[in-house]
């Protein structure tokens with residue numbers, strides 16, 4: 737018998753604005769879209785920013801065509817969960833590098849949207865066990881953590897401030913979905929269907945994966961059920977919580 741999985745604590749929902757900063761179209765839908773649907777349903781503002789357009793993600797489609805297809809799918813996917821703003825930074829898919837250049841771009845996005853919560857994907861080396869994470873996810877997640885701090889310091893990437901951006905030090909936490917080190921979760925029982933529809937909106941991408949008999953609902957249900965059993969709800973979305981203030 738395997739040991740009881742550790743319980744997950746309920747996420748803080750006392751906030752108004754979240755920014756989701758992820759590497760690829762579809763990243764949100766594989767782990768967090770149902771949570772987003774819950775929050776927009778509560779009247780919170782959630783915006784998406786994709787660092788790449790996932791243009792290297794479909795083997796049979798050249799990147800120029802693929803970019804258009806995937807951006808359109810992402811915009812529709814966001815709309816389904818109540819997100820009206822989707823930014824695309826159009827950095828190169830598959831070969832993102834963690835570093836100052838990426839931090840600079842992400843800090844500008846944080847300064848522009850002034851969120852209280854920043855959501856990103858798993859940036860740990862694995863998904864748990866031996867399934868390796870993907871390089872873009874690791875680069876983006878690490879850069880997000882730094883960019884959130886950079887955004888609050890007027891002397892870091894000062895050219896943005898000189899051009900009129902205000903520093904923003906109001907991010908209270910970064911939440912990473914899909915992390916093997918999840919500590920918290922949110923009940924997604926009532927918003928689960930919206931999350932499924934949001935993933936299904938990536939039809940060309942899912943088709944391009946060529947996974948035989950792969951069912952988005954079944955896939956999401958497996959993850960949501962196991963997190964739900966740790967939170968004490970039917971379905972849940974798990975997050976690793978990284979506090980960005982002092983004294984949390």
Ligand SMILES: [Zn+2]
Pocket residue numbers: 759760762763870873
């Ligand atoms: Zn991805």
